[in-house]
Amino acid sequence: MANNTREIRRRIKSINSTRKITRAMEMVSAAKMRRAVAAVLAIRPYAHSAWSVLTNLARAFEQYGGHGMLEVREVKSILMIVVSSNRGLCGAFNTNIARKIRYELDHPERLKMNRIGNKKIESTVKDGELKVDYITIGRKAAEIIARVDGSDAHVIASFAHLTYQPKAEEVRPLAKLVMDEYLKKNYDKVVIVYTDYVSAINQQTKIRQVLPISKVDIEKQIAEIDQHAKEYGLVGPKVEYKIEPSPREVLEFIFPRLIEMQIFHAIEESNASKESARMIAMQNATDAAGDMAHSFTLAYNQIRQQKITQEIAEISAGAAAIES
Amino acid sequence: MSDLTIQFKIVTPERTVFEDTVDQATLPVTDGEVTILPNHRSYIASMKAGEIMIKKGGEEILLSTSGGFLEFAGNELVILADTAERAEEIDLKRAEEAKARAEKLKGEATVAAAIQKHAARIQVARKHYTKKGIRMGE
Numbered sequence: 001m002a003n004n005t006r007e008i009r010r011r012i013k014s015i016n017s018t019r020k021i022t023r024a025m026e027m028v029s030a031a032k033m034r035r036a037v038a039a040v041l042a043i044r045p046y047a048h049s050a051w052s053v054l055t056n057l058a059r060a061f062e063q064y065g066g067h068g069m070l071e072v073r074e075v076k077s078i079l080m081i082v083v084s085s086n087r088g089l090c091g092a093f094n095t096n097i098a099r100k101i102r103y104e105l106d107h108p109e110r111l112k113m114n115r116i117g118n119k120k121i122e123s124t125v126k127d128g129e130l131k132v133d134y135i136t137i138g139r140k141a142a143e144i145i146a147r148v149d150g151s152d153a154h155v156i157a158s159f160a161h162l163t164y165q166p167k168a169e170e171v172r173p174l175a176k177l178v179m180d181e182y183l184k185k186n187y188d189k190v191v192i193v194y195t196d197y198v199s200a201i202n203q204q205t206k207i208r209q210v211l212p213i214s215k216v217d218i219e220k221q222i223a224e225i226d227q228h229a230k231e232y233g234l235v236g237p238k239v240e241y242k243i244e245p246s247p248r249e250v251l252e253f254i255f256p257r258l259i260e261m262q263i264f265h266a267i268e269e270s271n272a273s274k275e276s277a278r279m280i281a282m283q284n285a286t287d288a289a290g291d292m293a294h295s296f297t298l299a300y301n302q303i304r305q306q307k308i309t310q311e312i313a314e315i316s317a318g319a320a321a322i323e324s
Numbered sequence: 325m326s327d328l329t330i331q332f333k334i335v336t337p338e339r340t341v342f343e344d345t346v347d348q349a350t351l352p353v354t355d356g357e358v359t360i361l362p363n364h365r366s367y368i369a370s371m372k373a374g375e376i377m378i379k380k381g382g383e384e385i386l387l388s389t390s391g392g393f394l395e396f397a398g399n400e401l402v403i404l405a406d407t408a409e410r411a412e413e414i415d416l417k418r419a420e421e422a423k424a425r426a427e428k429l430k431g432e433a434t435v436a437a438a439i440q441k442h443a444a445r446i447q448v449a450r451k452h453y454t455k456k457g458i459r460m461g462e
Contacts, residue, residue: 039338042337042338042339042340043337043338045333045335045340046335046336046337046404049333049335049395049402049404050404052395052402053368053393053395053402053404167338168336168337168338168406168407169406169407241366241367241368241395241397242365242366242367242368243367243368243369244353244354244355244367244368244369244370245354245355245369245370249354249370250368250369250370250393253370253393254393257392257393257404257406260337261337264337
């Protein structure tokens with residue numbers, strides 16, 4: 001009996017200290033989430049303005065179909081950028097990413113299709129022969145890919161350090177790698193898997209095309225960043241611009257930045273999602289620890305009371321024996 | 325003095341660095357330097373690393389940038405910079421260290437861009453310090 005109470009006391013103590021840790025992690029995540037959400041919002045002005053400039057260059061855009069990054073090819077190989085976290089303990093965050101990738105690999109119709117506007121280019125490659133390579137962001141992504149696509153899946157690069165508050169500059173090497181691979185025609189399509197931050201309790205794992213640059217996708221992205229995108233130049237008055245050095249060069253300058261912005265945005269969204277997923281997971285853990293500590297305290301008190309009752313019974317029985 | 329002004333905004337993917345109504349802005353475009361006054365014709369250009377000088381009232385505001393592009397229309401100037409800092413935000417000593425570090429790694433294309441960026445920062449910070457009469461160690 002004595003051993004039992006000691007055991008329970010020890011467990012209560014350990015649960016309480018675990019609870020303190022999860023509570024602290026919850027608060028840290030809440031603070032990080034706030035910062036990450038602010039960072040997502042901070043991209044908006046840039047995205048709007050970039051879009052506005054691009055719209056104003058639209059005429060040049062059309063003459064410019066031959067640019068490598070706009071070139072739409074039949075999809076035979078795909079480069080997939082996967083944004084995950086570096087650590088676990090963030091609920092279903094990484095599991096959802098794995099599930100999303102598995103779904104896309106099992107149903108590759110969408111992955112295989114390339115489109116310009118409404119025009120679609122179907123791939124003739126059989127489902128099983130579609131080549132998919134990966135770039136990982138965050139340490140967990142490599143594990144996810146090994147689990148989903150087998151351990152022989154080819155990861156061409158991994159960027160573990162980009163998961164927490166990346167700078168736009170730090171995304172540049174990744175964007176450059178992606179663009180080079182596409183221009184070298186090693187891949188016919190580049191997509192990014194990330195987690196969209198909808199609200200603190202709702203995050204959605206999404207897949208988005210990065211290359212070839214599709215006007216539809218850019219429009220979609222801007223519209224999602226801000227539903228009022230129209231106010232910011234989509235329907236602005238037609239102005240004759242003087243463009244220096246030349247429309248071609250300016251476009252060449254803008255395209256890489258669009259790619260960077262897209263990847264940067266995806267990472268920032270994932271970041272906010274990850275922290276809120278972790279916050280909720282830790283909140284649940286804290287609550288569970290509280291419940292557990294409570295029920296153990298109850299059990300402990302019951303045993304203690306039983307012991308006291310028993311002792312009293314023994315003493316009074318002894319006293320009764322002496323008196324008689 | 326005319327009451328014509330420019331609505332000036334400089335943004336990076338990370339933040340809005342500076343936003344104000346100004347009288348004129350001098351910018352490092354790819355082909356040289358351009359000063360934009362109110363009622364300038366509509367203009368789109370790419371920018372290289374360098375300093376941006378804004379005049380507002382009698383005051384001069386300095387910023388450094390590592391490149392980007394600009395759009396001017398209807399007396400609204402928007403600069404989309406890769407990175408940008410206000411002069412007073414730049415720590416001269418650290419900018420010089422960063423440039424020295426970048427120079428050590430010389431050879432790659434990205435490093436050349438980094439050197440230009442830090443050179444621009446140093447230039448802007450120096451001007452700022454000189455103007456404010458702050459003496460820096462040699």
